[in-house]
Amino acid sequence: xxxxxxxxxxxxxxxxxxxxxxxxxxxxxxxxxxxxxxxxxxxxxxxxxxxxxxxxxxxxxxxxxxxxxxxxxxxxxxxxxxxxxxxxxxxxxxxxxxxxxxxxxxxxxxxxxxxxxxxxxxxxxxxxxxxxxxxxxxxxxxxxxxxxxxxxxxxxxxxxxxxxxxxxxxxxxxxxxxxxxxxxxxxxxxx
Numbered sequence: 001x002x003x004x005x006x007x008x009x010x011x012x013x014x015x016x017x018x019x020x021x022x023x024x025x026x027x028x029x030x031x032x033x034x035x036x037x038x039x040x041x042x043x044x045x046x047x048x049x050x051x052x053x054x055x056x057x058x059x060x061x062x063x064x065x066x067x068x069x070x071x072x073x074x075x076x077x078x079x080x081x082x083x084x085x086x087x088x089x090x091x092x093x094x095x096x097x098x099x100x101x102x103x104x105x106x107x108x109x110x111x112x113x114x115x116x117x118x119x120x121x122x123x124x125x126x127x128x129x130x131x132x133x134x135x136x137x138x139x140x141x142x143x144x145x146x147x148x149x150x151x152x153x154x155x156x157x158x159x160x161x162x163x164x165x166x167x168x169x170x171x172x173x174x175x176x177x178x179x180x181x182x183x184x185x186x187x188x189x190x191x
Contacts, residue, residue: 024050025049033048061141061143063141064140065125067123073074077145078145080148080179081148085151085160088119088160089131089174091119092119092120092125103125104137117136118159119162127154130156147163165177
């Protein structure tokens, strides 16, 4: 009974989470496709999706589409956040390979008795997986410069920076604090 209840709640919460996106798609379909002779090519798709059409047609979103010489400044702009993300993934992976590779169901022999604290705790693992997905998506598919805005909603970014500031030397601390200060100041001014 417990498993049925949990499954039902998972499905219900998932439907609630995607309802905004589905509503957006339905609205777009109603506006552009529920007319005589619709001209938009996405209207005839098996699953009509205005969002992916706009991303591909107007924003050139796609696998490796952003890998162009003229986009080098955007990759440089995103490089500090990419470096911090890669550091977080590496440090977490390095703390216990077995836990990372087994989705948290196992630990390496030498780590079984060790209790991880803070950033390296078991509860951070789902955040690391989300970070990996978002990093891969933003670097290889989306526009890479949005990584600095998108990653500010991820708690793991703040946890890794706190972990680095607390556990590593003053050079790392000064570098991170300078980056956060410059990003906050320049980002707000440019936005």
